[in-house]
Amino acid sequence: MWPGLEALPWRWAGGAALGLGLALLVRGWRRRRAPRREVLFFPSPVTCPAALLGEPGSAPCPCPLPHGDSPLARLLRRLLSARRSLELCLFAFSSPQLGRAVQLLHRRGVRVRLVTDADYMALPGSQIGRLRQAGIQVRHDQESGYMHHKFAIVDKKMLITGSLNWTTQAIQNNRENVLIVEDAEYVEPFLAEFERIWEENDPANYTFFPTKKEQK
Amino acid sequence: MWPGLEALPWRWAGGAALGLGLALLVRGWRRRRAPRREVLFFPSPVTCPAALLGEPGSAPCPCPLPHGDSPLARLLRRLLSARRSLELCLFAFSSPQLGRAVQLLHRRGVRVRLVTDADYMALPGSQIGRLRQAGIQVRHDQESGYMHHKFAIVDKKMLITGSLNWTTQAIQNNRENVLIVEDAEYVEPFLAEFERIWEENDPANYTFFPTKKEQK
Numbered sequence: 001m002w003p004g005l006e007a008l009p010w011r012w013a014g015g016a017a018l019g020l021g022l023a024l025l026v027r028g029w030r031r032r033r034a035p036r037r038e039v040l041f042f043p044s045p046v047t048c049p050a051a052l053l054g055e056p057g058s059a060p061c062p063c064p065l066p067h068g069d070s071p072l073a074r075l076l077r078r079l080l081s082a083r084r085s086l087e088l089c090l091f092a093f094s095s096p097q098l099g100r101a102v103q104l105l106h107r108r109g110v111r112v113r114l115v116t117d118a119d120y121m122a123l124p125g126s127q128i129g130r131l132r133q134a135g136i137q138v139r140h141d142q143e144s145g146y147m148h149h150k151f152a153i154v155d156k157k158m159l160i161t162g163s164l165n166w167t168t169q170a171i172q173n174n175r176e177n178v179l180i181v182e183d184a185e186y187v188e189p190f191l192a193e194f195e196r197i198w199e200e201n202d203p204a205n206y207t208f209f210p211t212k213k214e215q216k
Numbered sequence: 217m218w219p220g221l222e223a224l225p226w227r228w229a230g231g232a233a234l235g236l237g238l239a240l241l242v243r244g245w246r247r248r249r250a251p252r253r254e255v256l257f258f259p260s261p262v263t264c265p266a267a268l269l270g271e272p273g274s275a276p277c278p279c280p281l282p283h284g285d286s287p288l289a290r291l292l293r294r295l296l297s298a299r300r301s302l303e304l305c306l307f308a309f310s311s312p313q314l315g316r317a318v319q320l321l322h323r324r325g326v327r328v329r330l331v332t333d334a335d336y337m338a339l340p341g342s343q344i345g346r347l348r349q350a351g352i353q354v355r356h357d358q359e360s361g362y363m364h365h366k367f368a369i370v371d372k373k374m375l376i377t378g379s380l381n382w383t384t385q386a387i388q389n390n391r392e393n394v395l396i397v398e399d400a401e402y403v404e405p406f407l408a409e410f411e412r413i414w415e416e417n418d419p420a421n422y423t424f425f426p427t428k429k430e431q432k
Contacts, residue, residue: 037399037401037402038401039401039402039405039406041405041409043361091379141391143389143391144389145259145385145388145389145390145391146386146389146390146391147390147391148379148380148386148390148391148392149379149391149392149393150379151379151393161378161379161393161395162377162378162379163307163364163365163366163367163377163378163379164364169361170362170364172361173359173360173361173362174361174362174363174364175357175359175361175362175363175364175365175413176364176365177365177367177377177406177409179377179395179397179402181395183253183399185253185254185255186253186255186395189255189257190255190393193257193393197391
């Protein structure tokens with residue numbers, strides 16, 4: 001007989017409790033770590049975004065728009081979950097609701113960086129000027145092809161990407177898709193692509209070639 | 217002593233072999249089931265697609281194009297892996313390489329169905345007419361908004377989606393992304409979206425409204 005064997009039932013109970021605790025811990029950790037995988041399809045009905053974009057605790061919006069859920073409301077919620085950083089790589093950006101969401105994140109102290117297409121940054125109703133005026137860092141491409149991406153990265157962990165340009169036309173009228181993705185196999189290459197485009201289009205490194213007229 | 221205990225080492229060995237076999241089986245199964253998660257970024261260098269699109273065993277192509285890997289070659293390879301079905305939901309389709317790949321799959325007996333945008337199906341170099349002539353089922357939307365999706369579903373298991381329109385301009389000049397996805401959380405909603413659009417645009421159910429002139 002080993003010394004202390006009389007305490008065996010207590011040891012068993014202690015071991016079982018420890019095992020159970022560990023199992024619950026691992027289960028909780030795995031639950032927290034389960035990557036979000038979600039698809040939104042558009043066109044989206046127009047719903048009131050006031051509850052998402054307003055001050056917490058403010059009175060319910062009296063506007064006649066429906067106040068329920070919609071693909072646009074879900075897209076806004078995912079974006080507004082940002083706490084630290086938001087990378088935006090957007091061909092066209094003219095949706096006022098999405099513009100207000102980005103400005104709100106900027107005011108909350110989230111580091112917002114935006115790359116857009118040079119030809120489409122001045123489309124009617126473009127949000128780019130307003131975001132720049134609000135102090136948000138904006139860069140645009142300098143290539144002959146289009147900067148045709150339409151993605152956002154929230155807190156370097158959640159990728160929002162698809163066919164949807166951030167315009168009212170696309171949100172309300174087109175057949176579009178948006179994927180919400182947390183798998184690192186997608187998020188990391190998109191982050192690297194963002195950093196590549198961001199650095200390539202740093203205005204400090206612009207090369208100003210003489211125009212054809214000046215070359216003469 | 218239990219009867220037969222003298223055979224214990226053999227039992228152990230048998231049990232261990234059984235356990236090892238089961239572990240290998242589960243490992244192999246999990247390997248086969250690991251969903252593919254891949255990202256392709258464009259623009260893509262122009263590479264020769266002959267080895268992918270030609271007859272098996274034919275002589276190497278003597279053309280001066282590079283014959284290595286490229287995002288376009290990888291996209292072609294994923295598409296050409298189809299054995300039973302290919303659903304295509306494409307805003308614009310004018311890439312001759314991708315057109316050849318779809319025709320090749322049709323000739324191999326893969327069931328190809330294609331939905332495209334009514335306004336963009338006649339863009340210069342459109343593949344839609346050729347695919348129809350080859351006997352592929354094609355439908356187009358009838359809505360005022362665009363059918364702006366750009367996705368393909370291979371054998372109802374692999375989703376190929378992103379910002380990339382299937383045009384040479386987009387492939388060779390634009391900043392674009394394509395995700396290769398096998399997670400059911402994405403594939404199933406996209407399949408349902410395809411079936412919805414396919415049924416909605418069945419020509420047998422077209423309603424022909426009188427034009428404004430006829431209403432007078």
